[in-house]
Amino acid sequence: MCTVFRITALAGNDDVKRDLVKSGIVPVIVSVLSRHSSNAIATALTLKCIAALSLREPAHSKQFLDSGAPEVIVECMKVHPDNAAVQKNACWAIRNMVARCREHNAKFHELGAEALLNSSFAKFGDDFGFDIKSALRDLGCDVTLDEQWTGREYAEPWEEPANYNGNYLEF
Numbered sequence: 001m002c003t004v005f006r007i008t009a010l011a012g013n014d015d016v017k018r019d020l021v022k023s024g025i026v027p028v029i030v031s032v033l034s035r036h037s038s039n040a041i042a043t044a045l046t047l048k049c050i051a052a053l054s055l056r057e058p059a060h061s062k063q064f065l066d067s068g069a070p071e072v073i074v075e076c077m078k079v080h081p082d083n084a085a086v087q088k089n090a091c092w093a094i095r096n097m098v099a100r101c102r103e104h105n106a107k108f109h110e111l112g113a114e115a116l117l118n119s120s121f122a123k124f125g126d127d128f129g130f131d132i133k134s135a136l137r138d139l140g141c142d143v144t145l146d147e148q149w150t151g152r153e154y155a156e157p158w159e160e161p162a163n164y165n166g167n168y169l170e171f
Helices: 002-010 014-022 025-035 040-054 058-066 069-079 084-098 102-110 113-138
Strands: none
Touching (some): 014 025, 014 040, 014 058, 025 040, 025 069, 040 058, 040 084, 058 084, 069 084, 069 102, 084 102
């Protein structure tokens, strides 16, 4: 698993990431995920690797899709429903695979990813709900996003602030 960890770290550099994928590593990563899917730590690390390799790279996402990654990702989510690291990294992997390739959404829907993500949100929404909602949003699912900041404590742009003294330059 140290190798998967190192590949993930190397994938932080876009040029190296492209070279890794060109070398044919995608089917190997999917195979590693499938083979070690019963091990939560190995699964979490490998899902994070898939997320890193597919980030901002539609061609890489297509290779993962063609190598059977969606099926294995969804299966891992089913095998480890109570493991936060697996669920979070699966959300990232799904999101990165579909964010720039909306045509991949259908495969994840067919496999039941929406229900698994909603189940994950019910368990881990307080910890990484934003990541889960982002994956759901990019899958084209109905999702209610929370308003992080409303700006209510400040005046509207056309109103004078309550403490305005007529001089914007005075502090």
